[in-house]
Amino acid sequence: MTLEDKHAGNGSLEGKSQQYLGEKQQANEKPVTNGKGDDSVKQEANGKCDMPRKILKMYSWQEIQRHNQEADQWLVINRKVYDVTDWAKRHPGGHRVLNHYAGEDATDVFRAMHLKLDIVKLYLEPLLIGELAPEEPSQERNKNPQLVEDFRELRRTLEAMNMFKANWVFFFLHLAQILILEILAWLMVWHFGNGWLITIFISSLLLISQIQSFCLQHDSGHLSIFTNPKWNHLMQKFLMSHLKGLSIKWWNSRHFQHHVKTNIYPKDPDTDVGPLFLVGDLKPVKYGKKKIKYMDYEKQHLYFYMVGIPVFVPLYFNVKSIQSLYIQRCWEDIAWVSSFYIRHFIMLGPFYGIFGTILLIYWVKFLESAWMIHVTQMSHIPMKMSREENRDWFSTQVLSTCNVEQSFFNDWFTGHLNFQIEHHLFPTMPRHNYHKVAPLVRSLCAKHGLPYVSKPMLEAFGDIVRALKKSAALWRDAYYET
Incomplete structure (x- = not known):
């Protein structure tokens, strides 16, 4: 559930947030801005009202990245710096989602997970504490700025094509x-x-x-x-x-x-299926070196x-x-x-x-x-699993997901989740449009040398077993290492 889904619910703001928005809480907990209509609320959210603007501090990436703990969480969206520490526990999508991006640029994931930005901005504005210094890049220095911009341009193109409009x-x-x-x-x-x-x-x-x-x-x-x-x-x-x-x-x-x-361990709960199974390259080695053997992992595929x-x-x-x-x-x-x-x-x-x-x-x-x-599991277990590498949104999703070839049966059988790459890049896109955008995503992958993996369904099923066998071999080698 995203912020816009809970606009009229448990996401009430407190303290300075309420003062900034000038909200009055009615019995149904809907934010009301001193008698103004919805249009006025949206204008305020977009910064189009005559309210005095905050004086924003300038921050470097080095300083922002220090605020990456549960008790101290900052994140960056469109070069603006937000302190979400107190808001995290009221975040409708769960507090861990925000904590996973603390100290990082969250621009693309924020855009990917929210549809109605005008509503979400009502919650963002009170959390604003500053912005990136002019000499700082828009993303962390380890990210490819050209790839990030190309992906954002792709999204703008898809929005212009009405690919996010549900039928x-x-x-x-x-x-x-x-x-x-x-x-x-x-x-x-x-x-x-x-x-x-x-x-x-x-x-x-x-x-x-x-x-x-x-x-x-x-x-x-x-x-x-x-x-x-x-x-x-x-x-x-x-x-x-x-x-x-x-x-x-x-x-x-x-x-x-x-x-x-x-597929980021341990932030993605789907990577934690132990002690029954060990997946990826990291956890099997960790269990092996610690001589942990809850079961015979060499037979985990069985x-x-x-x-x-x-x-x-x-x-x-x-x-x-x-x-x-x-x-x-x-x-x-x-x-x-x-x-x-x-x-x-x-x-x-x-x-x-x-x-x-x-x-x-x-x-x-x-x-x-x-x-x-x-x-x-066929689209994730065989793919790259790693600890946090702070990659850009596009690379993270493409490297950790794969597609299953399109056919009438595959589309029906999976509910169009055979287009897992497109689904992860654009979670708010209606699934009946995935096949239309897939060629554009493939083209962007080719431009930046990233793999775009698409395979037959039976091969994808078999890759689950092959991935489990590979992880078991890593555990065995680490476990019996002298």
């Missing part, structure tokens, strides 16, 4: 497909009973519904299907919590960290199929979701997740009983797990 008919048809599958499953069991053949058939319908719900939720979590942010946020809750039974707060916190620091795939969604995801609900005590989130189980007990309970309904729910999740783990 609501596309998403409406996908939502209709999900609802039809759910209703059809209930009608089948209601009309024919709970025989084995019917159970297998409705399991298949519910499985396809769960897969498509994940794909559509992935869209609603990033882009504006509706013009109203509240409706987008409501859609995400409906898809992830009501249709899939998972905490949206837990998912967003995890997923946004993955997007902003893809455990991937025997244990990893079966437990990924039905056990790991659900345990983490429930743990988050218990710790955060967010009653709205709890109510949405509860509605998933209530709906199944009402629809299927009379035919299967409570125990049978629970078995059916987790049988479908078990089947979904095999799909989800392949689709999500």
